[in-house]
Amino acid sequence: MEGLYQRCYKETLFYSALRSVFFISCLLHSVFMGGYVPGHHSVLLINSPNEQAAKDIGRAIMERRMAASINILPKTSTMYYWKGEIQDATEILMLVKTKTSRIQNVIDYVRSVHPYENPEVLCFPVEGGSLSYMKWMDEAIPDD
Structure with a gap:
């Protein structure tokens, strides 16, 4: 072994x-x-139980300069398995736009403050888009 x-x-x-x-x-x-180098930026999806939790987590991420922008979307209907049973819930979805190099910082922070035992944090690389927007993202997020 x-x-x-x-x-x-x-x-x-x-x-x-x-x-x-x-x-x-x-x-x-x-x-x-x-x-543009595909994958240099990423979008993270993070669900929260309510708008206040999403705003608190989002503001803290922004204050720590781990993201350039965060969208907080209104109520989403969610179904998921938890402890062997199907659950129905209403959640708030956050779209966090950041550099791919900062993903682990965001994940670690979210896990440390999120009210869920196992918070959803999913990451998707940005393959392309508005070069001027991505340049702005680079300026908004300091280098590691």
């Missing part, structure tokens, strides 16, 4: 380094060619 762990750990380090090199080369391409 120890050998398997060491092999997986080494492979993880290798692929992590490879991803870093790829990401840096994409950023350099973007700077010199003026294009």
